[in-house]
Amino acid sequence: MTDSTMVDGAEEPPGRASYLIEGRRVRVSDLFDAGLLAPGTQLVFRRRRSGMAHTARVTGDGRIELSDGRRFRSPSAAAAAASGRGPFDGWTAWALDDGTPLDVLRQKLLDTVAEQPSSGGLAAEGSATRHTRLKDARKQADAGNLIALTVRDLLDWWGLSRRGYLATAQVAAELANHGLSTVPDFAAVGLDDWVALTGPSVDTEDEQETTAEQEPATEQRAATEQKETRMTGAPGPTTSDGEEDDEDEPIQGQTVGNLPSALRGVESVTSSASFEEAFTTMRLNEYSQLPVLNGPRNLQGAVTWKSIALARHTDAEAPFSRAIVRAHAVSYAEQLIDVLPYLEQFGFLLVKDQTNRIAGIITVADVAAEYGTTARPFLLIGDLDRQLRRVISKGLDLAEVIALCDPKGLRKLTSFDQLSYGDYQQVLSNQRQWDRLGWPLDRKPFTDRLNVLREVRNELMHFNDKDKAGDAAIPMLRNMIELLREYGG
Incomplete structure (x- = not known):
């Protein structure tokens, strides 16, 4: 682990700022350096529902070696490989023979660094305050009491006012070190949108089979599903041995959720509405299109001035359903440039939040x-x-x-x-x-x-x-x- 960091061209003495400000993720090898873990230590991953146990050992270069010889830098990648499915938070999945999770050792490391004598600089004091806040957020998340705040307020914990790549990477890394993530992803929504700090994802081995057709019941499950989508959507970076290292990279570039209207709510009507209801709603809000929803996740389509006119022109007695046309919905976390073809085709797109609810709308004008x-x-x-x-x-x-x-x-x-x-x-x-x-x-x-x-x-x-x-x-x-x-x- 790095013992010092450069501040304004001068080397700061070893202390809490050197780790907490650095903004990188804790590695298994860091636990070696702190005397919290020894090479050769045996690990076990016990599945919560099936009772199946996977074993591994920690190698001298800080990797997790499975019983079949595959090695992984990331505990999460090792857990997914051992089980053949996922996602899993490897830091809470893998434990010592006595049942102590790697996450407990990671938290001891963070506490040890935070308790080291401070150089007295503002950066060091800020990192100590942030450490306390993150520990409390994790405690609250584990108890089911999610802390909610705006992205702007979250960034202020790091003394940041905006999200460049390096800033976003630091925030994501320090959240991950405390077993935290945000729902929705703080990098994919606006600065004044609200996010909740959630804890590690749970073992979903049976839940995925029994609830595949059900709506997400909690924000915790939504966070798990979102992580799985990101993990399985594309292969992660590989190590020198060729195995994948699945540490999540922060979302980069403009996302759909960064647009102001993406998650700010949407007016809608049901498929049993009347032309008069749709007409009035569109006029009152100066809309050119109106989603048709039979529930927050049940998108039926949309009506537009054009579709209404065509339906009525074809048949003056046409039912309202005749005016409903196809509408396309995208995730708030999608890259904005990737959805442009759909926007060109439909003229507008509905936006799904982290629980797959229709939460907003974007147009060509946006x-x-x-x-x-x-x-x-x-x-x-x-x-x-x-x-x-x-x-x-x-x-x-x-x-x-x-x-x-x-x-x-x-x-x-x-x-x-x-x-x-x-x-x-x-x-x-x-x-x-x-x-x-x-x-x-x-x-x-x-x-x-x-x-x-x-x-x-x-x-x-x-x-x-x-x-x-x-x-x-x-x-x-x-x-x-x-x-x-x-x-x-």
Whole structure:
């Protein structure tokens, strides 16, 4: 386990921040380092309903080796492989001979790290507070009392205001270390949507057979089904030995649930409604379409102004059912780009929440607004890049610029067009080059702002900016572009 972490360029002394802030998942090998588990330890996975027991041992490199010789980094992958089904939370499934689950050892490790002397920094104190909150959330979840909060409030436990990829990965990892997950997935819904903190999934070996045709009874089961879908939908990353490592990756990119209207409720009518009821509901809400539901999960279709008009035009006495047309429903966790063909076909899509209830609706207008908002900072960043290159190429000597950006000649730079954003920063941070521009501006705040915009640019260009930090950066981008135009001539 890592004993220190870098904070503002300096190494922080060993302490709770070094583990809890790092944001990676606990590994079996971490238990070795802490003296909580020894290589060669025998493990058993007892099935709760059938009574069947699977055995394994812990190898010296921190993997779980099944009786048939297969090895897995992830306890969950090992449990699924041993049983031939899943999903299982491997940390609660595998236990020592005395019945102590691996999860108990993991919690001891987290407690030990949290109790270490703190360096006194804000990061260390924040991680200690968060550790206490997560422990309480797990205790409440185990007792069946799920803590509910908005995604925005959850992120605040980590001092975050948005979800880039690294931030999302840290939150997901630390939740997982405490045996927690959120329902719905915090990465797939809006910042102001509510999520519940749930504990480890249960052994579903018999439940899956006896309740396959039944509605989910609890949020716990819904969380289990959601995890199974994610685990079986695509193979996970493989280890050097070729086995799959099923540690869940946080959801990346824009999902259906990130759209504001996706989970905000939906007006509907039943299939026994009248034309007048549907007409009135659509007019009162300015809808162009209206779902037809005979229960929160029983989608019959939808009616639209077009389908109503066609039904009535064909037969003035037509029953309301004649106006019902096909409607398509998608999960809130689906990638937005993947559902666009269905949206093009139907013009709207109904959205299912984590329990498969119809919880919202998205339209072409919603998606157009989303992509329009996302595109705006991309366009401004492109303009900023052009303005920086213009200023440098117009006011500075190419040979001196190349000497700064590629002193060893490894990149073989020959023109200003080959410069990157990092090169612009390098050049403008150089006092001699700055003085050559002759601007009546202070170099440090100028280059500090360039660095802020670089971080925004990197988030956007790597599609990490789930919560559109680019929106907040738009005024900064515009101000910088205007300043470059004014002083760059």
